[in-house]
Amino acid sequence: MGISNRMRGIPASPIRKLTPYANEAKKRGIKVYHINIGQPDIKTPPDALKKVKNFNKEVLKYSQSDGIFDLKKSMTDYFNNLHYNINPKNIIVTNGGSEAIYFSFMVSMDTKDEVLIPEPYYANYNGFAKMADVNVKPIETNVENGFKLPSYEKLESYISGKTKAILMCSPNNPTGTVHEKGDYKKIAKLAQKYDLTVIGDEVYNEFVYDNAEHVSVMEFEEIKDRTILIDSVSKRYSACGARIGAFITKNKNYIDAVMSLAQARLCPPTLEQVLAAELYRTDRTYIKNAKNEYRKRRDIVYEELNKIDGIVAHKPSGAFYTVVKLPIDDTEKFAKWLLTDFEENKETVMVAPASGFYASDNRGKNEIRIAYILEEKNMRRSIQLLKKAIEVYNN
């Protein structure tokens, strides 16, 4: 019995592909430092977890398809504190930021239309593009200049008759780049000229360092009718397992259309919505502390990376990732080798080969993504192991 043509030959994720090798290494008694995934170790706000423990309804019922009102209200308060000027009617609560991305693709594009995304980009966008049957057209950015957006003219050159949307992820996963006001001005101009929807994936909005400032797609009055904000509790509140996110827009047509998709799947999980309502009320101190912690880890990663010969690294100013060019031809092979053949004092490190974050053929083959989600000592050790491994591998 065959399967549909569309589901044939989807390449296995280059990151997930490595998991069996990591498991094998662990069975051999090797400690594996995981800097390959964005699963933070910071504690989920305990008050929010407590809220779930106090859930005392006897029947776990469906919620509203667009989410529990108390959660929509607490999201609204959170964003209005950031001066986004939204109301609960602008929000549809989703199964993680993931579903919000899928909804944004469905509502802004028809079959075979194109969405522009600066490359490298979050690999799962490909999965949602597949589900929505649209194509990703990558905009080239490079580690050498910190993965900054190209000029307006260059951006414009990517537009085709099929281009219907542009997705900006900032602070960026996988690069850690924070796009600036000037970048958004270019995007806004382009969107107006070519009638594009602007999708802002800003789930790392709170994690910006040094002098960088988070700029949101929600700040530009001239595109407010064509803008969709993607949010999630996963990273900000270290609650990846909650799978609560949001599709946010001031365009009522988008809301109405997405509501029909939301109704089909009935509702997001009720208990996790109770949790999330409390998460969005988390004290600013929690967020400040998390941000300081990630900044410290970033500094360690950058410091240790600079001790490695032949690498090209930029200092990421946001999120908790960076993409680094290594003096190695094929980081997929190298990442596997780290797990199968390398160890120092019974320890090794697991990294994400960057090719999975590129749509263009042959880009990213000598790059890796590092997630700085381990506490200081382990973070430092991870990069030191990487340094050692590169030396051994190249000899």
Next chain:
Amino acid sequence: MGISNRMRGIPASPIRKLTPYANEAKKRGIKVYHINIGQPDIKTPPDALKKVKNFNKEVLKYSQSDGIFDLKKSMTDYFNNLHYNINPKNIIVTNGGSEAIYFSFMVSMDTKDEVLIPEPYYANYNGFAKMADVNVKPIETNVENGFKLPSYEKLESYISGKTKAILMCSPNNPTGTVHEKGDYKKIAKLAQKYDLTVIGDEVYNEFVYDNAEHVSVMEFEEIKDRTILIDSVSKRYSACGARIGAFITKNKNYIDAVMSLAQARLCPPTLEQVLAAELYRTDRTYIKNAKNEYRKRRDIVYEELNKIDGIVAHKPSGAFYTVVKLPIDDTEKFAKWLLTDFEENKETVMVAPASGFYASDNRGKNEIRIAYILEEKNMRRSIQLLKKAIEVYNN
């Protein structure tokens, strides 16, 4: 700013459309008996809810994309108790049965392919068909003969070059019909002859009454490589808000393909999976009691319906729904009128117009779906209100 063509003009759900009128009625002090939705009032197993209260991890992490192993194990045990002979590798845990239906459409059909579904059918299949860009071809069934499947020859006449799947929902929402072994034999023969995937939506499997026996798509050896079972905790354990379901198949190609979709959305909600692992271990007594309760309610509904002149009702042998033909031209108007213009002692009843469960034009316009999800006294009163209302409406 426009939206995609595909999201334009999706008709609002005829059930959801009535909600504002129900809210208005309540504001006027009218008590509304809700027999319009499948939200059971039976208590969620308290032991499972307690399990969530005892969740003591400090970080709410991602789970595996295919679900927490403990949950897959407890699902396996549950189904093997029913002699389905599955193992955890046959299961991908989903965001409700909803996502499992979507996955089954994606993996069995390409764009514009067709799935056969006996009509009337669960209205949300239309939403998933839209998302997967496939078409539903309805197989006509009728209240007059208890919504039974037609003959093999008649079934075969629905097959076109585009037909790639057939979906059987049994016990059925909205009709309450339980399809029999002979029906499945026909389906199996058809599936083999025309290379179809057989999708079994069996989330009401435990709720069969009198001499009816639940037959599963999993029982037919000859189609085991082309069969997908959809499951959900929502109805069996009265846990609709958990949004935990499952995509189950012995076809490894289906599992591998669906895994790529599952990975894109990362994982189902962690806390609700902890709950669900316990739900699948619920004592059989709980299920037996729930079933007895629904049977009693069904008997009341059937008894009271038979007191109404001019209706056509069948005695449903499963699930907790029935579709009834009323002596009324347009049940959409009638259902609205019940909320806006009718009351007896400050009480009225809310029903689901059946047209939303039909894909064929003009079918179901004089039918309603009744969900027997209220306790005995309220259930009886609801149907008595319906009787009274029909008399008033027709005079």
